[in-house]
Amino acid sequence: MTTIYLVAHPEVVIDPTIPVPDWQLSERGWSRIKSFCARPELSTVSDVFTSSERKATDCAEALKAERRLEFKIEARLGENDRSSTGYVEPPRFWEIVARFFDSPHESVLGWERAIDAQTRIRESVADCVASREGEGDICIFSHGGVGTLLLCDLMGEPISRKRGQPISGGGCYFAFEAEKRTLIHGWQDIASS
Template identity: 40%
Template sequence: MSVTIRYLTHPQVHVDPATDVRRWSLNPVGAARVAALVARPGALCRTRRVISSDEVKALETARPLADALGASLEIRPLMHENDRSATGFLPPAVFEEVADAFFAAPQHSVRGWETALAAQARIVAEVDVCLAGPQGGDVLLVGHGAVGTLLYCALSGVGIDRAYDQGAGGGGCWFGFDLTDRKPHQRWQPMETLMRDV
């Protein structure tokens, strides 16, 4: 039986400039989207492992899903979002400019951020560690938009490019791949598509 690995980004968050981004929580919209998927997990029904970044917003996505699926929850700190602690919170327009530069010049640190190449190497290595050995069912990885895009690029064999990002909308998107060939099945999809039975 084939094993499907899915990478899911956390949905919408409460933006609080006074709080470390890594400690941001889901906002009511994001929490409602997670609750809807918990109520109808559809395509996730064969998931036996849920593996999450240790950031609050990722855990608030992963924990209720793991509980609903009766799956183990594993917390992996190295699955965190690209390190942006050098700048802390940036106003949305400025953040988008810096994020564009982050993807456009993967080998360079933009305003002290972790480079895209370093973040990509980290997330790929961590996923490889998580998926080493046989799996007892499907696996759900819960993380973040930038490193998720870097993972998608690596698995797809394409260069780092923001064109492969999940796009606007606040997150809550996923892509899947087989454990064996590690090639994405499709581009990013809204998490609501997982509610469909397979």
């Protein structure tokens, strides 16, 4: 049985002057992801994939430093495309996110439709599994929004924000069995032991 760990990056340095895909992990985010990378269950990981966004590649770099595992960048693991609006300050951002999940077949303010992002993340993860080179488990660094979409798909549920990460700021992961796509556990804090 191959386990896939889908990890949503933790806290980032929010800078409205920098494009969102180029944001990096904050000091707290680095501390939390390093704690995750040292977890004993990750000793069975042989293949690592990451979104091309900086906050996700930072996570892959942390795992590489801890486990000496190279990683592959898979752009389709990226967060839902929000480039039409760029950075939106809360609370307005969370209002748009709610509409994104509540109306999955509609583009909200030009954002990628949730249904399309769900299809993209599902197919990307399947391609990661098919292209792996090792025989161990797989770690995928991605984002909370598309992670939630994948979790809904794995659970056979309609798209819903209720399956979102339980921690403000992100930094959660879930695990599922690769071949049968059976959920092992839902979102958990990356820094919990």
